[in-house]
Amino acid sequence: PNKERLELRHGSHREGKRNDAEMQRWRDYGLGQFIHWGVYAIPGGAWDGISYNGAAEWIRSWSEKSGAPKDWRATYDKLYKQFNPQHFDAKIWAKQAKKMGARYMIFTTKHHDGFCLWPSKYTKYTIVNSPYKKDIVKEVVEAYAAEGIDVYLYFSIIFWNHPGYRSTVPKAPHDSLAYESFKEFTRNQLVELLQNYPQTKGLWFDGSWDAAWVNQAAWTDKLETELRQLKPGLIIGSRFRADEYGKRHFDSNGIMMGDYEQGWERKLPTTIDDTHGNDWDCVMTIPPNQWGYNADWKSSYIKTPYDLIAMLMQANSLNGNFVINFGPDGQGAIRPEESAIAAKVGEWMQINSEAVYGVTHANFPKPDYGVLTKKDTTLYVTVFNRPINNIVRLAIPKSSKEIPGKAYLLVNNVPLDLSAVNMGLDRDNNMYYDVALPVGFSAAEMP
Ligand code: FHN
Structure with missing residues (x-):
């Protein structure tokens, strides 16, 4: 049915895609890294x-009723006094991400517990008051920027x-x-982050689903405009704010809010x-649903490099874009299992990244043996299920002006036998x- 279009005061700011250089750069990333790190990495x-029966970064919400130690919350809120990561070296993380092939990374400046990994002027609950003291966000931003990896700051409203x-x-x-004071505080912190870390390419919002925040359409709309003015080209996804009817991600007219769709989490x-033709990225955990460090990787399925490459x-x-999450431990080390995954994905990217960076959807029928990506006049065929006769068949619409000319293996540029098959249409x-x-x-051997 034809739904009448509503006059929205706080709906989407734009119809259609952004086509500026910053957004094109975002679109071309292909692969990203997410890092969830905070005091929750200490209990792991x-x-x-x-054991806490939930996502490790949510452990503060553990209740005594569900088995938490006595006065757990008070214990948790003092953990920052122990936060002194001896193995933390942002350069090691950034080098590893670079080797994996990540072109952007998203870093948790503060998660729902509110602990700030930068020396925020607006709260005492920050890294400055931990034994570590130094500005972790700065170290991360600088190390990744030095590797040519774009940095996005994750920020929890909660x-x-x-x-x-x-x-x-x-x-x-x-x-x-x-709540008014909380809004002002949130605004101040966001402005502070953009001012402190001018290399930031975008803000990655989370914890924006509470009714209190959703009810702030006019104020959040104004804040979004202010942030964008402060940093032209800034990229913000669909998770920041709601329209005046409380609609999130897509406004009441069904138009995406923000620059790309942030609804593809773990799916x-x-x-x-x-x-729907929108820009989007998928953020993916390696276990089923653990973002922060969880010492126990035995009790659940751990995605293999193969799983992750297929998703990528x-x-x-x-x-x-596809973003793989890492959860460093309480000392700042990336666990060996994650390092091994990063290395394997990196080996594969070394050979095949051409089929990942800057590619688009190929508008040809999707084959059963794998996926197609496309760049200019090149079609990339990634084979996951090798046909038993070793022949990869491409179906190309007769109307297409793009007829395969030559075929090569990416690994060594060896030409492959390509033949048109006349079976009739x-x-x-x-x-x-x-x-x-x-x-x-x-x-490339699939890891
Ligand atoms: O509650 C968080 C969760 O801990 C994690 O940070 C993810 C990452 O996208 N976001 C929220 C759940 O959607």
């Missing part, structure tokens, strides 16, 4: 041998123990007053139609082209 999902924070819409006057679209290629074949008016894969050879 358990305390005194008792701040569990800020005195002004409210999750539900404040009703009583003292709650409203408190991927299956077809290009699922993406699926994302890129559907015009999205199929139901969908496709023509077929066969590429013969060398027997006993794979473009």
Whole structure:
């Protein structure tokens, strides 16, 4: 049915895609890294041998009813006094990310517990008051920028123990007053981050689902404008604010809010139609749902490099970026299992990154054996399920002006046998082209 279009005061700021250089750069990243790090890395999902049954970075919300140690919250809120990561070296992280092939990274400046990894002027709950003292955000931003990796700052609106924070819409006057101070505090911190770290390419918002925040359409709209003015070209996804009807990600007219869709968390679209033609990225955990460091990687399935590469290629074949999350431990070390994954993904990227960076969706029928990506006149065919006859068949619509000319293996540029197959047209008016894969050879051993 034709829905009437609403006149929105605080809906999306734009219809259609951004087409400036910064956004084009974002689109071309292909692969990114997420880092979740904070005081939650100290308990690492358990305390005194008792496991918390949730995501490790949420451990502060553990209740005694569900098995938490006595006065757990008070214990947690003092953890910053122990935060003194002896193995932390942002340069090591950045070098590893570079080797993995990441072109951008997202760093948790503060998560829902509110602990700030930069010396914020606006709260005492920061790194300055930990034994470590130094500005971690600065170290991270500089180390990654030095490797040519663009940095995005993750910022949680939720701040569990800020005195002004409210999750539900404040009703009583003292709650409203408190929330006003929280809004001002949030704004000040965001301005502070952009001023302190001018290399920042974008803000990655989270914890913006509370009714109290959703109810602030006019104020958050104004704040978004202010942040964008402060830093022209700034990239902000669809998770920052809601319109005046409380609609998030997409406004009440169905138009995306922000520069790219942030709804693809731990899941991927299956077809290009699922993406509605929007820019998007997928953020993915290596265990099923652990972002911060969880010492126990035995109790759940851990994605293999193969799983992650298959997801990376699926994302890129559907015009999205793929972001792999890492959770360094309480001493600032990336766990050996994550380092091994980064190395394996990196080995694969070393050979195949051409099929990842700067590519778009290839508007040809999707083959069953893998995915297609495209750049200019080159079609990249990533084969995950090698056909039993070693022949990769491409279906190309008869109407297409793009007819395969030559085929090569990316690993060594060895030409492959390519032949047009005249079977007559199929139901969908496709023509077929066969590429013969060398027997006993794979473009890169799939880890
Ligand atoms: O609650 C958080 C979670 O801990 C994690 O930070 C993810 C990352 O996208 N965001 C929230 C859940 O959507």
